[in-house]
Amino acid sequence: MQTAARGLEALLVERGVSRRAFLKFTGSMAAALSLPRSFGPRIAEALATAPRVPVVWLEGQDCAGNTESFLRASHPTVSELVLGILSVDYHETIMAPAGAAAEKSLSDTITAHPNGYIAVVEGAIPTAENGIFCTVAGSTFESIVHEVTTNALVTIAVGSCAFDGGLPRAHGGPTGAVGVKDVVPNAKVINLPGCPMNVQNLTATIVHYLTFGQFPATDTLGRPLFAYGQLIHDQCERRAHFDSGEYVLAWGDEGHRQGWCLYRMGCKGPETFSNCPTARFNDATSWPVKSGHGCVGCAMPDFWDQMSPFYRRLPSVPGAPSSVTPDEIGLGFVGAVGALTALHAGASYVRARRRSPEGASESETSSPSDLREPPAPGGPPPLSRTDLPAQGGDGNDLGSGRDGTHGQGA
Numbered sequence: 001m002q003t004a005a006r007g008l009e010a011l012l013v014e015r016g017v018s019r020r021a022f023l024k025f026t027g028s029m030a031a032a033l034s035l036p037r038s039f040g041p042r043i044a045e046a047l048a049t050a051p052r053v054p055v056v057w058l059e060g061q062d063c064a065g066n067t068e069s070f071l072r073a074s075h076p077t078v079s080e081l082v083l084g085i086l087s088v089d090y091h092e093t094i095m096a097p098a099g100a101a102a103e104k105s106l107s108d109t110i111t112a113h114p115n116g117y118i119a120v121v122e123g124a125i126p127t128a129e130n131g132i133f134c135t136v137a138g139s140t141f142e143s144i145v146h147e148v149t150t151n152a153l154v155t156i157a158v159g160s161c162a163f164d165g166g167l168p169r170a171h172g173g174p175t176g177a178v179g180v181k182d183v184v185p186n187a188k189v190i191n192l193p194g195c196p197m198n199v200q201n202l203t204a205t206i207v208h209y210l211t212f213g214q215f216p217a218t219d220t221l222g223r224p225l226f227a228y229g230q231l232i233h234d235q236c237e238r239r240a241h242f243d244s245g246e247y248v249l250a251w252g253d254e255g256h257r258q259g260w261c262l263y264r265m266g267c268k269g270p271e272t273f274s275n276c277p278t279a280r281f282n283d284a285t286s287w288p289v290k291s292g293h294g295c296v297g298c299a300m301p302d303f304w305d306q307m308s309p310f311y312r313r314l315p316s317v318p319g320a321p322s323s324v325t326p327d328e329i330g331l332g333f334v335g336a337v338g339a340l341t342a343l344h345a346g347a348s349y350v351r352a353r354r355r356s357p358e359g360a361s362e363s364e365t366s367s368p369s370d371l372r373e374p375p376a377p378g379g380p381p382p383l384s385r386t387d388l389p390a391q392g393g394d395g396n397d398l399g400s401g402r403d404g405t406h407g408q409g410a
């Protein structure tokens with residue numbers, strides 16, 4: 001491919017990154033987007049000639065955790081280069097200009113590129129008392145979000161706070177915090193919830209646009225299906241222990257040391273749709289469950305209120321169906337999958353107690369060998385989802401490409 005002097009490939013040459021590493025990256029992006037690996041060369045060609053896309057990154061009520069995630073894009077280093085072909089013209093945390101010069105960068109970008117820049121919003125938006133709880137350069141964050149997102153090519157809400165208000169909204173926080181979509185319901189918004197979001201998902205979303213000229217398919221909550229289309233529970237490396245009735249019962253017990261299932265320690269993986277087990281964090285080295293802590297469901301709506309207490313196991317809800325979609329979960333179906341999980345785990349526990357001549361308490365049965373359960377005849381209850389909408393059948397009108405077309409490009 002004769003593209004050595006153009007686009008991303010020129011950056012690769014300048015920074016000493018080999019073409020082999022670049023192709024490995026494009027292959028990993030194809031995998032992240034749930035595309036066949038044969039799409040790797042197509043992605044490589046598109047990125048080699050991709051134009052620079054202006055980006056403005058706003059921060060409201062946030063901890064900058066998503067910025068931290070963004071700055072640690074290192075899987076591999078060429079991820080940073082992909083983001084480097086974006087022109088990040090305004091980012092309050094990392095930009096060099098300050099004061100009036102910084103605000104000029106923002107106004108110049110949105111004026112010079114109408115409908116041609118990507119707006120990234122991090123943090124919740126306070127709306128109480130006319131939005132005075134967060135102001136930048138004398139303007140409320142709410143008014144800034146209105147102004148910036150109105151003429152954006154697309155708005156990407158990164159992290160749970162920008163998704164639905166997150167922590168500032170928890171338990172009816174006093175600032176009236178909401179997510180981006182609540183403030184600008186008619187804007188094109190892609191939500192990447194998580195606390196923080198995984199930068200791989202941000203990269204893959206942008207790569208999808210640069211390759212196919214349109215943004216990836218999403219569910220009705222605006223979450224890309226490639227990243228939020230599967231239950232964590234169905235991808236978890238501890239799932240075999242769940243199916244075998246092998247549960248951690250106390251932090252540091254033998255089951256914990258053996259890497260058994262964290263369901264009984266409150267893991268919310270059976271209710272949470274995210275690709276954490278496959279994308280992982282910190283250069284794809286680990287994620288919470290791999291490191292020994294249960295999932296807290298941070299990619300789900302209103303997770304601070306809906307998923308807490310984080311160390312209480314999922315409740316039992318009689319009559320729960322065996323499969324759900326992200327949209328069902330996202331619309332208040334909290335606890336449904338957990339019910340089946342609880343039924344399965346509960347049955348295992350009851351069987352264990354019945355076998356125990358002493359009728360020992362849970363704390364007394366903390367030996368993993370005592371709780372090891374053979375799979376039930378016919379196998380464990382099925383928790384795999386079968387009714388996910390196919391990629392491309394989303395409920396979000398974000399299929400508008402650079403050429404104004406709609407639908408899936410992949």
Ligand code: SF4
Pocket residue numbers: 232233236237238239240242260261262263267268269270289294295
């Ligand atoms: S309950 Fe949690 S730790 Fe256990 S298999 Fe499911 S996601 Fe993994």
